[in-house]
Amino acid sequence: VRAPHDPQHTAQLEGLLSGAADPRAEFARSELAGCAACAEELEALLDAMERLDALADDAREAVAAGRAEGPAPGEARIEEFVRAQMRPAEPARSGPAVRRWWPLALAGAAALAVYATWPREAPPPPDPGPVLNAGAIALEHPVGSVGEWLGFRWRAELPAGGWFRVRVRAQAAGPVLIESPELHELQWLPAPEVLSRLPRAIHWEVVAFDDSGQPSEPAWASASLR
Amino acid sequence: MLPHSEPDSGRPSDADLALVRGVLERQPEAAQRFVERVRCVARMLAARNRKLGSPLESAELEDVAQETIIALWSRLGTYDGRTPLEAWCWGFCRVALLTGIRTKRRRDDSVLRAGHALRTSDAQEPHEAVDDEHELLRLGLAELPRSESEVVELKHFGDLTFDDIGRRLAISANTAKTRYYRALTKLRTFLGRRASGSRGAPV
Numbered sequence: 465v466r467a468p469h470d471p472q473h474t475a476q477l478e479g480l481l482s483g484a485a486d487p488r489a490e491f492a493r494s495e496l497a498g499c500a501a502c503a504e505e506l507e508a509l510l511d512a513m514e515r516l517d518a519l520a521d522d523a524r525e526a527v528a529a530g531r532a533e534g535p536a537p538g539e540a541r542i543e544e545f546v547r548a549q550m551r552p553a554e555p556a557r558s559g560p561a562v563r564r565w566w567p568l569a570l571a572g573a574a575a576l577a578v579y580a581t582w583p584r585e586a587p588p589p590p591d592p593g594p595v596l597n598a599g600a601i602a603l604e605h606p607v608g609s610v611g612e613w614l615g616f617r618w619r620a621e622l623p624a625g626g627w628f629r630v631r632v633r634a635q636a637a638g639p640v641l642i643e644s645p646e647l648h649e650l651q652w653l654p655a656p657e658v659l660s661r662l663p664r665a666i667h668w669e670v671v672a673f674d675d676s677g678q679p680s681e682p683a684w685a686s687a688s689l690r
Numbered sequence: 691m692l693p694h695s696e697p698d699s700g701r702p703s704d705a706d707l708a709l710v711r712g713v714l715e716r717q718p719e720a721a722q723r724f725v726e727r728v729r730c731v732a733r734m735l736a737a738r739n740r741k742l743g744s745p746l747e748s749a750e751l752e753d754v755a756q757e758t759i760i761a762l763w764s765r766l767g768t769y770d771g772r773t774p775l776e777a778w779c780w781g782f783c784r785v786a787l788l789t790g791i792r793t794k795r796r797r798d799d800s801v802l803r804a805g806h807a808l809r810t811s812d813a814q815e816p817h818e819a820v821d822d823e824h825e826l827l828r829l830g831l832a833e834l835p836r837s838e839s840e841v842v843e844l845k846h847f848g849d850l851t852f853d854d855i856g857r858r859l860a861i862s863a864n865t866a867k868t869r870y871y872r873a874l875t876k877l878r879t880f881l882g883r884r885a886s887g888s889r890g891a892p893v
Contacts, residue, residue, distance in 0.1 A: 481874065482852060482867035505878075512878045516846040519827050523847065526783070527776045529737030530730030537748040538732035538755025543725050545759050550713070550721040639760045645752075 469501040477502055481509055541643055544629065548640065601670050601683035609690050613662050615653035618670050618683065622648065625675025632668045636684070641666075646673075664689045707771030714767060730776045731758050734783045745791045758786040772840065773847070784824075830880040838873035841866050 473496055484490040487510060496502045601620040606613065616630050630644040630652045641662065644652045669684035709727070712720030732755045739746050746754065762782045769778055831839050844850045844858060852870070856863040 478867065478871040482870055508878045508882065509874050512874055512881060513846075515823070515827055515881070516842065516877075519824050520846045522824060523777055523780055526734045526738060526780045527730070527774070530734035530776050530780070532733075534733075536729075536732040536736035536751070536755075538735065538752040539729050541752055541756045542728055542731055542759045545756065545763070546725050546728060547721065549763060550716055550718070639764070640756070643756065 469499050473499055473502045477505060477509075480506070481513070540646075544631075544643065545640055548631070600680065601672060603668070603670060603683050603685040606666075606668075606687035607685045609688055611690055613659040613666075613689070615651060615659070616644075616668060616670070617651040619650060620670070620672060620683075622650075623672055623674040623680075626673050628652075629671050629673065629679075630668060631671075631682075632662065632666050634663045634666060636667045636686075638667070703771040703774050706775040707769065710766060710769045710771075710775070727775050728759065728762070728779060731755055731762065731779050731783055734776075734780055735787055738783070738787055742791070746787075746794065750790060750794065754786050754790040757790070758782050761786065772843070777847070826881065827877075830877045833880060834873050834876060838869045838876070841869045842873045842877075845870060 476494065476496055480487045480490050480494070480496075487506065491497060491503070491506050496506075601618055603616075603618045605615075605617045616632075618628075620628070622628070627646040627648055628644070628650075629646065631640045632642045633640055642654060642658060644654075665686070665688040667684060667686050669682040671682045672680040674680075706727075709720055709723055713724045732751075735751055735755055735758065739751055758779075762779060765782075769775070831842065834842070840859065841855055844855045845852075848855075850858065852863040852866045855861075855866040859866065861869075
């Protein structure tokens, strides 16, 4: 039996949907059963409820897996990223101290220029190579301006049982763009497609870890594409 | 959101909110606890990847985990404790994993095209249809006023009764029911509109 839709049906429908254990069965028993508009509305609302339940189940399943599963790929990177972000900020490398000392630096540069042009017979001292901010790790490539990103190379003593980790950022304080796995050699050669996604200027650092996982002070360098 | 074990007490995620605030204030003791909690990112990604038939390999999953934690970290200040931390993380994981899978598929497709092979199908993967539907629901929820969406979340994601929801939000159970119904009708309209929109205008 068809019944015309009554605005009061809405309140009854609300009661059914928010209170009934089985809204369809309740609906069939109620006076709403003859209202085609309410029947259509009920089905549409139940469909929305079922979709919400499915969404909630999906999230519950994912979260349960996150709590129960064993170690998964990427956990080490997550840990290192968070620890790096939590590390106290390093003092600025080009702040007021640099500005305060620039006259001295200028004087030093002038002295060097005089020294370099002074006539002498002795050969110049050998180039010690770039050693940046590291007692034990010397970054070799890329440093300064380079033609293309080929990979990362450094010199260091590998701690017994230890490993290296390379992190690359766009800027010193920026987020890590790419990060190496545990390395046991003095270079890291990411895939060309990974390198091709790097920006034109990067800040990269190498950290040595000893066998207990204790990190060294990072050695860092900046480099850019010509 | 997860079922709440103590629906009548304060929000179960208040402790998570305190933890996140500690992290943002760089409290050392918060760091370790936070690291332990956000390991779930890698685990959720691995579990979902497996469920989808392992489209990503281990190294690719590592990349996705890294992208997820970077995105998550950049939004950490927006965590409001409405959901447990893991459930909040899942939102980032889901997006990053989908992006990772789609990127890989596009890459594979372009390799196929470069080799003059025919692409087998332009059809959506089954999981993509499900994910799109879930995304649509999330969009619909996001369009609701917060007073209504929180009732829906507590009802469906938190498995709470209207009495519990009323106590949690300091409103009557009847008000909770009314907000729920209002939210549901809006959601149903939103979904209907989107469905008809995706079918295109009638000729």
